[in-house]
Amino acid sequence: MLNIAFACPKCEQTTQATVSPETMELRCARCDYVLPSTTGALQEGKLTRCLCCGSPELFVRKDFSQRLGVAIIVVGFLISTIFWWNYMPLASYATLFATALLDLVLYFLVGNLLECYRCHAQYRGLPELEQYGPFSLEVHEKHRQQAIRLREAERSVPAKPGSP
Numbered sequence: 834m835l836n837i838a839f840a841c842p843k844c845e846q847t848t849q850a851t852v853s854p855e856t857m858e859l860r861c862a863r864c865d866y867v868l869p870s871t872t873g874a875l876q877e878g879k880l881t882r883c884l885c886c887g888s889p890e891l892f893v894r895k896d897f898s899q900r901l902g903v904a905i906i907v908v909g910f911l912i913s914t915i916f917w918w919n920y921m922p923l924a925s926y927a928t929l930f931a932t933a934l935l936d937l938v939l940y941f942l943v944g945n946l947l948e949c950y951r952c953h954a955q956y957r958g959l960p961e962l963e964q965y966g967p968f969s970l971e972v973h974e975k976h977r978q979q980a981i982r983l984r985e986a987e988r989s990v991p992a993k994p995g996s997p
């Protein structure tokens with residue numbers, strides 16, 4: 834079973850869906866919208882393009898939330914500050930060290946996921962993730978520039994006649 838976290842193009846909410854390899858039907862859990870043309874995206878167990886936006890550019894990354902990593906560091910820092918102010922420098926250092934270690938261990942323990950450069954849909958449960966490329970800053974930059982141009986084009990569309 835393939836689990837996908839994506840932003841629905843219809844209701845624009847972030848949602849999660851499970852897709853079976855047989856049907857490959859991706860349905861939004863919030864508005865029931867079925868994303869078009871997902872058939873054939875999975876070939877011999879390999880995802881050839883993103884099920885949400887159709888982009889063939891996908892990369893593998895750690896299934897580690899940056900926000901969680903930062904939260905652990907912040908909490909560790911707060912606890913160590915409390916020790917510091919209570920004249921327990923050793924406990925203070927130990928807490929800092931332990932939190933950094935915990936972050937590192939978590940990073941190595943978590944699995945990998947596949948992410949789309951263009952729409953940032955995340956795919957979990959795919960076999961053999963080694964066959965996809967790692968993150969490339971170049972490709973990321975390409976998609977970022979494209980998104981900016983797209984937004985600027987939308988903004989420069991002249992207002993409808995008759996509207997204030």
Ligand SMILES: [Zn+2]
Pocket residue numbers: 841842843844845846861862863864865866
């Ligand atoms: Zn939706």
Ligand SMILES: [Zn+2]
Pocket residue numbers: 883884885886887888949950951952953954
């Ligand atoms: Zn995509």
